[in-house]
Amino acid sequence: KKITVIAGDGIGLEVTGITQNILEIIGERFGHQFEFTPALIGHAAIEATGEPCPQKTIDTCRATDAVLLGAVGMPMYDNNPNLKVRPEQGLLKIRKELGLYSNIRPIKLFDELLYTSSIKPEILQGSDIIFFRELTGGIYFGTPRERNEDGTEAIDTLRYSKMEVERIARQAFESAMTRRKKLCSVDKANVLESSRLWRETVQALSSEYPEVEVTHMFIDNAAMQLIRDPKQFDVIVTGNMFGDILTDEASQIAGSMGMLPSASVGNEIGLYEPIHGSAPDIAGKGIANPIASVLSGALLLDISFGLKEESDAIIGAVAQFLKEGYRTLDIATDETPEDKRMNTAQTG
Amino acid sequence: KKITVIAGDGIGLEVTGITQNILEIIGERFGHQFEFTPALIGHAAIEATGEPCPQKTIDTCRATDAVLLGAVGMPMYDNNPNLKVRPEQGLLKIRKELGLYSNIRPIKLFDELLYTSSIKPEILQGSDIIFFRELTGGIYFGTPRERNEDGTEAIDTLRYSKMEVERIARQAFESAMTRRKKLCSVDKANVLESSRLWRETVQALSSEYPEVEVTHMFIDNAAMQLIRDPKQFDVIVTGNMFGDILTDEASQIAGSMGMLPSASVGNEIGLYEPIHGSAPDIAGKGIANPIASVLSGALLLDISFGLKEESDAIIGAVAQFLKEGYRTLDIATDETPEDKRMNTAQTG
Numbered sequence: 001k002k003i004t005v006i007a008g009d010g011i012g013l014e015v016t017g018i019t020q021n022i023l024e025i026i027g028e029r030f031g032h033q034f035e036f037t038p039a040l041i042g043h044a045a046i047e048a049t050g051e052p053c054p055q056k057t058i059d060t061c062r063a064t065d066a067v068l069l070g071a072v073g074m075p076m077y078d079n080n081p082n083l084k085v086r087p088e089q090g091l092l093k094i095r096k097e098l099g100l101y102s103n104i105r106p107i108k109l110f111d112e113l114l115y116t117s118s119i120k121p122e123i124l125q126g127s128d129i130i131f132f133r134e135l136t137g138g139i140y141f142g143t144p145r146e147r148n149e150d151g152t153e154a155i156d157t158l159r160y161s162k163m164e165v166e167r168i169a170r171q172a173f174e175s176a177m178t179r180r181k182k183l184c185s186v187d188k189a190n191v192l193e194s195s196r197l198w199r200e201t202v203q204a205l206s207s208e209y210p211e212v213e214v215t216h217m218f219i220d221n222a223a224m225q226l227i228r229d230p231k232q233f234d235v236i237v238t239g240n241m242f243g244d245i246l247t248d249e250a251s252q253i254a255g256s257m258g259m260l261p262s263a264s265v266g267n268e269i270g271l272y273e274p275i276h277g278s279a280p281d282i283a284g285k286g287i288a289n290p291i292a293s294v295l296s297g298a299l300l301l302d303i304s305f306g307l308k309e310e311s312d313a314i315i316g317a318v319a320q321f322l323k324e325g326y327r328t329l330d331i332a333t334d335e336t337p338e339d340k341r342m343n344t345a346q347t348g
Numbered sequence: 349k350k351i352t353v354i355a356g357d358g359i360g361l362e363v364t365g366i367t368q369n370i371l372e373i374i375g376e377r378f379g380h381q382f383e384f385t386p387a388l389i390g391h392a393a394i395e396a397t398g399e400p401c402p403q404k405t406i407d408t409c410r411a412t413d414a415v416l417l418g419a420v421g422m423p424m425y426d427n428n429p430n431l432k433v434r435p436e437q438g439l440l441k442i443r444k445e446l447g448l449y450s451n452i453r454p455i456k457l458f459d460e461l462l463y464t465s466s467i468k469p470e471i472l473q474g475s476d477i478i479f480f481r482e483l484t485g486g487i488y489f490g491t492p493r494e495r496n497e498d499g500t501e502a503i504d505t506l507r508y509s510k511m512e513v514e515r516i517a518r519q520a521f522e523s524a525m526t527r528r529k530k531l532c533s534v535d536k537a538n539v540l541e542s543s544r545l546w547r548e549t550v551q552a553l554s555s556e557y558p559e560v561e562v563t564h565m566f567i568d569n570a571a572m573q574l575i576r577d578p579k580q581f582d583v584i585v586t587g588n589m590f591g592d593i594l595t596d597e598a599s600q601i602a603g604s605m606g607m608l609p610s611a612s613v614g615n616e617i618g619l620y621e622p623i624h625g626s627a628p629d630i631a632g633k634g635i636a637n638p639i640a641s642v643l644s645g646a647l648l649l650d651i652s653f654g655l656k657e658e659s660d661a662i663i664g665a666v667a668q669f670l671k672e673g674y675r676t677l678d679i680a681t682d683e684t685p686e687d688k689r690m691n692t693a694q695t696g
């Protein structure tokens with residue numbers, strides 16, 4: 001089995017390094033041969049090739065069976081409008097080129113981190129949400145997206161087609177059928193035309209899944225309900241931008257951004273990446289939490305390779321590691337003893 | 349002094365009724381004459397006139413000195429794409445017509461509600477944020493916003509001009525100067541062209557306010573940071589949609605959506621409304637929390653009439669009311685005794 005490893009920027013390098021090591025160990029233990037091929041994206045790719053996602057990266061992905069991605073982004077680009085080539089374009093390009101329209105983000109709290117969050121443990125306990133975020137449409141890709149001639153005005157376009165809504169909603173319905181049979185679709189149908197199309201399409205599809213209880217929630221309300229009472233949710237389906245916002249917010253349910261993996265799937269190969277960013281401020285210091293990437297590796301084994309037992313072995317190892325009290329800084333508390341505060345640079 | 353009262357839909361009627369009573373009491377006590385003129389908006393206006401915001405409502409507002417608004421929206425419209433006239437159009441129209449480009453949303457936690465929130469008290473204690481949400485631009489108003497001919501695709505347009513960003517950012521900077529001198533601007537500049545314009549414009553303006561420490565945060569990160577560590581924020585400035593989402597989320601910092609007032613100001617008259625919606629599920633039951641509307645009344649006295657002492661009297665009365673243990677359902681806890689659980693229908 002071949003895996004493309006795209007470390008990307010910032011902490012992407014460290015966390016994918018650790019995940020690759022773990023996948024190797026799993027391979028040895030369970031008797032699989034994983035072959036890893038590195039590829040470039042983001043700032044790293046711009047430095048090396050001038051492009052945020054060179055064709056070679058796409059080709060490498062297509063020649064392998066799954067993609068493990070680290071993180072993309074560097075602050076030097078964010079405040080400089082003159083840089084027309086930016087790392088995130090690479091991430092958007094790979095998602096689009098590989099047809100990864102469905103970004104699956106499970107929000108699950110490890111028991112050991114119940115007291116780590118800013119949210120009260122009794123609110124969190126028992127919450128278990130899975131997000132289906134549309135990933136190749138919406139305002140991330142709609143055109144026109146441009147300045148006017150004298151640069152005093154800018155526009156972006158939020159566009160959705162029925163087909164785009166239907167295929168992600170179908171995945172969400174299917175997932176709900178294997179879970180608690182509750183689907184919440186999030187939109188802003190009281191303001192946006194595209195959200196009304198979204199809502200209609202989800203509603204129409206619901207007739208094919210009569211067992212699933214469907215609700216529709218406005219994005220503002222959802223952002224509130226998610227932390228007021230996360231247990232009310234089972235499966236959530238939403239558009240690209242709303243999904244980006246809600247899943248980052250939902251990271252607090254899992255204790256830290258550093259805990260959340262994601263799987264992006266669609267027509268061909270699957271891509272697995274943490275939901276966190278490149279965190280350049282802590283990059284290279286060996287303090288990044290690798291768990292989001294490690295769990296992305298577990299999702300890869302499960303979804304792309306069908307290796308459920310191997311995937312569970314990784315999740316079990318993470319739980320064990322937490323149970324033994326090891327903590328990276330983002331999930332450490334005052335009670336974490338010095339010798340359990342992890343320097344991930346020394347883990348390997 | 350003349351005040352237009354636009355109750356709107358759902359609980360809007362009950363909560364503005366209570367606020368009007370309180371303003372009358374304040375008027376008597378402090379020797380002011382407030383004159384109230386009712387006007388229609390939303391579903392109520394559609395029922396009566398066929399329009400969500402009849403011209404007469406705008407005219408009434410212009411003939412008075414300030415506007416007190418309840419809430420707008422009814423679920424019957426949300427799932428029915430055939431209804432082309434919808435309540436929210438009325439809200440958007442009045443904001444636009446009256447030039448209310450700046451929606452000010454202070455997030456303040458009353459000490460008495462420290463334990464009411466889903467967020468831990470030690471995370472909340474001492475947080476004090478004021479949002480400046482752009483209110484007459486962005487994706488709420490950009491055109492085109494339409495379906496394609498066969499209805500299989502829909503678009504909305506997110507448009508911002510430098511001028512629009514500058515005027516709201518200026519208000520936010522001015523506010524920061526009277527507070528802790530920290531301004532956080534929220535955007536999605538790593539993806540959106542309009543966000544890059546937003547960021548540039550805020551950045552350029554910052555040279556006029558050298559004492560203010562300016563930071564830029566991506567919306568996804570902001571949605572997370574807001575509940576991870578709300579104390580890091582002082583003033584937040586952001587666009588229409590992002591502001592809608594973040595302020596609803598921030599309501600959990602104040603214990604409940606039912607606690608948060610807002611002021612919308614711009615070129616002429618000011619409009620004051622709770623940030624909560626019309627909550628049709630609890631309308632007419634006498635259980636709605638009127639505090640958001642009452643505090644909107646306090647903002648009205650302060651901002652539109654310059655009556656600081658009178659405004660503080662209202663805020664003091666709310667604090668006293670909470671101190672005495674009275675609670676509507678949304679802010680009640682297991683410890684709230686039966687006789688302190690408020691039926692607001694009986695308050696008056």
Ligand SMILES: CC(C)[C@H](C(=O)O)[C@@H](O)C(=O)O
Nearest residue numbers: 072073088244275538539568
């Ligand atoms: C880096 C950025 C473009 C990206 C996104 O907004 O999709 C990230 O926030 C994510 O959630 O994967």
Ligand SMILES: CC(C)[C@H](C(=O)O)[C@@H](O)C(=O)O
Nearest residue numbers: 190191220420421436439592
């Ligand atoms: C009712 C709706 C159109 C409105 C908005 O999105 O602006 C509301 O959510 C608000 O925040 O005032």
